[in-house]
Amino acid sequence: MLTTAPDTLEADFQHFYGLNPDLIWTGDLTPTYTAALAANLPRQAMIWRKLDPRLEWDDQTYLLANIADSLNFLAWTKTKEASRKGARWRGQLPRPGIIRREAAGSEVMAMDDDQLTAYLNAPRTTIREA
Incomplete structure (x- = not known):
């Protein structure tokens, strides 16, 4: 997620969790905590659209x-069109x-x-x- 659309992930973190996006890059959030937050973003998050257009x-x-x-x-x-064969x-x-x-x-x-x-x-x- 960070390599595909880091700006979108930051926006989702701020929107859904109220976190300052700079915390991801400063090291104040551990990588496992950041990964857990990212994996549990709701379906309405913009990051999912970036990862899969469907x-x-x-x-x-x-x-x-x-x-x-x-x-x-x-x-x-x-x-009438529907009644035609084929x-x-x-x-x-x-x-x-x-x-x-x-x-x-x-x-x-x-x-x-x-x-x-x-x-x-x-x-x-x-x-x-x-």
Whole structure:
């Protein structure tokens, strides 16, 4: 957490615990105490969004999106388009961290610039046919 987003962690410490963020760097907080505080931050803390984009929404927002998707699907089933053979509903609200669904059903995850650069620069192995 400290290497990924130290400023966000400091803001969360101040917001949720009322601690002066400078205590992390001056050594007034022991590393184990700091780690315990960081690991037990609530789900509303900003640090979780930095670590995983799928955590940008809280449980209530996911629940509301699921309700909206269900209602939209029910409304779609009453249309002429839905009665066609092979029709597929594609009206799901986009979720954070998921860019799109592939035709095969797999999900493509969002990447920040550093992750994308590391992925593109990673060595590739090829499978050679015998």
